[in-house]
Amino acid sequence: MDVVENLEAAIAAVEEARSVPLSASCVINRSELLQLLDKIKVSFPNDLARAISIQRDKENILEDAHKQADAIIEQAREEVARLVEQTTIVSSARKEANRILAEANTDGEKSREEIDAYIDSRLATLEVILNKTLDVISKGRDKLDGFETKHALSELKN
Template sequence: MVERTQQVLQQLRELVSTAKSVPMSASCMVNRTEAITLIDQAAQALIDDTQEAQRVAATSLETLERAQAEAKQIIEAAEEKARFLAGQSAVVEEAKRKAAQLEAKALSDAEALSREADAYVDARIASFEAGLHKTMSQVRTMRERLSQRSALDDTNTQALPRLRD
């Protein structure tokens, strides 16, 4: 997921670092088409990564909802069985005990599944967040180096605006 974005940014870094130097200057010659293609690929990879993270989150939510529905069905079945057994005087206490056990198990299973789904989603989102932070850091570093090397901030050139945290 994040690897594709990192790979495209690494290709962009290699394109700039291996570009032919302009004589008597800190500037270099970069093929505009290649650079724009790599930037477009990085942007698309970020979009794909975001969509994948949203898909994972939605899938986990569906799993949680199914688990809650299953728990509700188990509880309803236990209540129905308890009502049936309540009519029998000798087994009333046993029915109440078993119903409570089933309800506790269903709730425990639902909570465990919910925790597992939350942990999975959190891990995926954390991985995505780490990738985004790393990518932003790399982009910021590349822009700073380019700015320092080309003195973009010291002249009246039309450089792209800086993003501030």
């Protein structure tokens, strides 16, 4: 910034100037100081315009940064909400899976018991039928051998 440098040079010139005895005045080379002030006058509008531009850019940069920060925060909130929802969904799914599995196990055990009872009753019926069939077969064989039940009873009485 030329303005600042030239102002500092003017201040240094006044500070380094010879003092007038018994007063607050000093002796300064008029042409040197006027040249410095002219340089300041010429460069002031350019430097002021640059400073205003920088100030505007600063405000735009800060505004953009705030927008980006807000967007990042919103994105993070959405991600957290998604993860929480996903965790809830997974937890609910596991609970439901465990419930269904327990229900299936209970139903399977109940079905197994019913099937066992049915098979046992069918086997018992078959056993009765087979026993009757064996009795009929035995009686038929006895008849074929000529051994009659009445005849066997009469021999027992003798």
